Amino acid sequence: MAIFQHAYQGFHGQISSTLRQPWVIFRYALADVFSSKLFTAFFALCFIPPLVMMCMVYMNYNLEMLSLLNLPLDKLITVDANFFAHWMQIPQMWLVFALVMFVGPALISPDISSNALPLYLSRPINKTNYVFGKLLVLLILGSLITWIPAWLLILFHANLGDEPWLLNNLHIPLASVVSSLIWIICLSMLSLAVSAWVKWKALARLFFFGFVWLSSALGAAIENIYGGWKGSTVSFIDSLDVMVSGLYGVNSSSSMPSTASYLFFITVTVLATLLLARKIRAFEVNL
């Protein structure tokens, strides 16, 4: 029907499968995220640390440049699991935290506060697809600043070295992917659940920030009072450090076992999922 023909006609074209719906939600949400210049600038800045790391790795193999810059050879950084875990992975993980805090609450709370959920859920899309579409935004953006640059750096380092470094350290790329995905999924689900709960973007950001940092402060307080590693079981900071160190096979600052850190992330994710399942609905029933 041409737009000048102002008469109602049904649609007789092709209807796609419901599997495409999360992708539609992802596309629109991603476009909304990048409509903010502030976020675009922040996201670009997230690639600077991996670039600096790449330069450091490059300098490690370039004696001419080292002598040109007059840098002592004995002060060079050793590129090993510790380098990837503590110089690359953990700083990027905290950039993910900032990214999720900025993006996560803006994904769901506007839909809930402007009553858009009945419009989504009256279409061939269910709660799981809706949340998955939103989660995909955080998962992909988070991956782009954590394990994907880490893999590029690993490949770059492996390419520059003579010995079969990569074959001897295959656990490093694996640790990078696993630790990044656990962290991204846990934080993303938490931010989505908090934003579904409070329904207000700014407040959701504050709550999310509070959850992560207050839990860590609480963990530190418990450790100071009771000693041991029990306080670390409620701390995001300690759990992240223990998980990353455990996967990379390097020393951690906490004595908590790796299993406890996995348990912590699983518990947070499950609780967030349950809260989301309760809050993502077409309408609230007032009894």
Place this chain on the structure above:
Amino acid sequence: MESDRLNQAEKIDEVGSEVASHEKNRDIAEKNTDKLAFPLNGNGNTDSVAEPAVFELKNLSVNFGRPILDKLTANVRGNCIGLLGPNGAGKTTLLNTLLGFNQPSSGRASIFGYDVSSQSDRVRHMVGYMPERDAFITGMTGIRFVRLMGELSGLSPSDALERAHEVFFYVGLGEARYRKIDSYSLGMKQLVKLAQAIVHGPKLLFLDEPTNGLDPPARTRMLQLIREIRDAGETKIIMASHLLKDVEECCDEALVLKQGKIAIYCNLEEERRSDRKFLLMHVRGDKDRFVSALRSLGCDVALTNRRRLKVILAQQIEIRDVYMAAEQLQVQIRSLDYKRDSLEDIFLRAMEDA
């Protein structure tokens, strides 16, 4: 003739309001049952008619701590079905259940033969929904919002964009389609809600209070659009409203709910065609006995207020009989007027009977 009148007068004296009201209720129940009870086959389709019902309810109950819908059974057909009832009657709950937002606590509901619980995916491909409350995505332009809704309904991005432009022009917002929805007036927001509901050309369109908050010209425009969609013949419409006039202007069937039950289900066209003699009276005197007397004569009576009666005369009854009954009971008829039977009368009767 005279003896007939005497018999009728005797009947008036013997009036028992309970008996009359029971008889009348039974008649209405039988009339409704004739319409509601269709045999169902395995697919939920009817055997008697090729086209499946728009929606079917089989002992459908919905509870939210207390019963909201109570064992509804109906087989509803028609191009535009009005869902009527006072506030809290269960209209929106029934719409939500048909859309799959609520799970029935017992019984089943189906749309075009597809179960709304177990085949919700198929059902949602066929329906469009215009909610009662404001429902938008903040910060989006009108066209982007409707395009997103089209894509979520399964249209390709290019089809969705084309259709979004079409429906924007159709609802009369073509010039405002690149503006952010937040800046739209209430009337424009209602039209955008309609646009997103029809962007994918649904087979069934749910409209929940579509004229809410509209000024008279906007309301007229909205009702005109609804009638055009109905008359195009590609989309069936279920319209929940508490505005009887809106339903009367657009719908050919009406399902009236009261306290979670079906008070009446009727075909408005048939009701209009029945051309029953209809009186509007102001009376003074023992109104209750007068009403009972009229009912014993076979008339339908609705009380609109303390002194005002609406009476649908039975076939064999003349106005003279009404005057005789009034005389016998010493009731004054202060005014009497012929009027056409309206949805309001059907609704009021249903509210009294249920």
